[in-house]
């Protein structure tokens with residue numbers, strides 16, 4: 001498997017999975033191994049993509065990180081704590097450190113944008129009104145929705161709804177933001193704007209982003225590291241911007257290389273483009 005780059009390897013991992021295993025009982029009585037003895041480290045501040053074919057185990061792996069799925073075996077460390085050993089109460093507290101967004105936004109339809117974002121702070125019960133007010137405004141500014149506090153989800157576009165979901169996930173100031181296919185319900189222009197916002201957020205507040213996607217362009221635009229899953233196993237992991245390598249073990253790995261190479265060629269001025277192989281011959 002390709003190694004992570006040195007700079008990333010030096011930072012302490014905020015997420016560490018040790019030989020995690022998850023199986024599901026199927027209606028026909030068989031057992032399906034969705035994630036198979038998988039180990040993974042994600043350094044703090046990383047933007048990390050998880051890709052693979054449908055059914056490879058990407059969403060299950062993501063849900064193991066916040067224990068929405070409890071592993072059958074293995075350990076899940078986030079911020080240095082092994083989540084598998086925590087009591088329900090401790091787990092609830094620790095989950096404040098792990099935000100999550102979903103393909104379908106999952107907003108409260110009868111609540112305003114403000115109340116949606118305030119929700120995780122109110123249920124936790126440890127924040128004053130003034131603190132909640134300041135946090136909600138700060139998070140809405142971060143996603144570019146400062147003017148929409150009193151709108152309802154039905155009045156927003158898909159991209160705006162996903163921004164509200166991001167603001168809500170960030171309100172408890174988590175170290176980690178898990179994203180499960182966050183752009184699948186959005187058109188390509190809205191997707192691009194949302195990815196830029198996620199990248200900005202990562203740079204401004206340093207939150208570690210883990211994103212499951214089936215769109216290679218999402219990996220190319222947003223991620224610094226990518227891991228490729230097949231049949232519940234991590235097959236390879238590499239830095240997206242690393243020079244394309246002949247060692248890629250998967251078709252998806254080679255496709256990401258080709259995308260990065262094409263982007264580099266497109267960034268060159270015209271004459272240099274032809275010297276570098278030219279787009280027409282790609």
Ligand SMILES: Nc1ncnc2c1ncn2[C@@H]1O[C@H](COP(=O)(O)OP(=O)(O)OP(=O)(O)O)[C@@H](O)[C@H]1O
Pocket residue numbers: 024025026032034052053054055056057058059060061214
């Ligand atoms: N609760 C469950 N019960 C039974 N099988 C499940 C359950 N959750 C997931 N699976 C199965 O585990 C496998 C992996 O699912 P998962 O959703 O993690 O894959 P994925 O790579 O995210 O796929 P997709 O890109 O289609 O969402 C699939 O075959 C799925 O049907």
